Amino acid sequence: MIMRRCKSLTISKLRLSEMISPAFYDMHRDIKKHGHQEYVLYGGRGSTKSSFISIEVVLLIKKYENLHAVILRKVGSTIRTSVFNQYLWAIDELGLTSEFKVTKAPPELTRLKTGQKIMFLGLDDPQKLKSLKVPFGYVGILHFEELDQYAGPEEVRNVEQSVLRGGDAFYSFKSFNPPITMSNWANQYVQTPKPDCMLNHSTYLTTPAQWLGQKFIDDAEFLKEKNERAYKHEYLGIPTGTGGNVFENVEIKAITDDEIKGFDRIFKGIDWGWYPDPTAFDEMYFSSAKRELYIFKELHVNKMRSTDVAANLEKIGVNKYERITADKELETIADFRSWGWNMRPAVKGPGSITYGMKWLQSLNKIIIDPIRCPHTKEEFIKYEYERDRNGDVISGYPDKDNHHIDAVRYALEQYWSRRGQ
Secondary structure, three states, X not given: OOOOEOOOOOOOHHHHHOXXXXXXXXXXXXXXXXXXXXXXXXXXXXXXXXXXXXXXXXXXHHHEOOEEEEEEEOXXXXXXXXXXXXXXXXXXHOOOHHHEEEEEOOEEEEEOOOOOEEEEEEOOOHHHHHOOOOOOOEEEEEEEEOHHHOOOHHHHHHHHHHHOOOOOOOEEEXXXXXXXXXXXXXXXXXXXXXXXXXXXXXXXXXXXXXHHOHHHHHXXXXXXXXXXXXXXXHOOOOOOOOOOEOOOOEEEXXXXXXHHHOOOOEEEEEEOOOOOOOEEEEEEEEEOOOOEEEEEEEEEEOOOOHHHHHHHXXXXXXXXXXXXXXXXXXXXXXXXHHOOOOEEEOXXXXXXXXXXXXXXXXOOEEEEOOOOOHHHHHHHHHOEOOEOOOOOEOOOOOOOOOHHHHHHHHHOHHHHOOOOO
């Protein structure tokens, strides 16, 4: 199906610059040339990201006359007082109010000239989505408002697969204010974007001040002075954690092949498991000068015999002649040594966990490649102190969901253990 373009758009560039924050100029140009299929916008209060998306969706409807749009929120009852009003604002700002019919029950906007629809649905009523039909053309635009409120990437992906069909070009917009915990799936989603995805992080500082008003600015500065952690989360859109994260020094980013080639000393650790606990292996580099740890290789397997673990380690390029420090399972270590592996038992004893964990916490950065080491990433960012019934943090380190953490701790024991000091 070929997209039909409207011959002329009457919205001038000057007029658009009065409606779109400078933070979105590059994305606006990319959308015009359809540079990507997915656009994810996240940030703090006052960033105008939802305003920008509503304008872009209306412009796309006007530009392509056989496209329809679906605007989603997780809970349908919130639509009329939130995102529906946002789109009414957009058509008014664009001077297009007379070109659209407004229907409030069910909420939708219909372009009078063509019959194109902008439909507003809640995902709490999946039947409406399954029975969705348009009179012509196809649904080529989706906007997931408040992305973090959805169940996870699978739910979002299922919607895209169900709705974005029957055409040759699609636009999927996603917007949200990052939740406070980095472990939230939406925060993780922007850490590992797909190749056809364009990201944009914006804040009130990227918005023209006159759009926000002095009171908004004053409120932001007041919170910055009184509670910087809350300010960073609410106004800068930074997941600052709840105060219960064990590791606040984790940085999730790609580690390149060239970087790995330059690592002069590699450390390896393994924690044994079967099921549900996995056998967890990690390979890493530690810069003692910078006090930065780079984790770039992992193995995560369940119900696997030692012979198969060895085969899989070789398969992912682990050098059996370089030292691997392993959990103190002496019979398994003896098997590996009989097969030619340079494997040694880890330090055990009173205080070893505390010493190792505190040392990891003291590093300037723990850098984890999310593509190469997805399970290690998950453990480090989700690992939190336990709390009592009053919500107070309990001292000590939880002994659960920490298999790769243990592998990393074993690998680097010479730096933190009394034996290595």
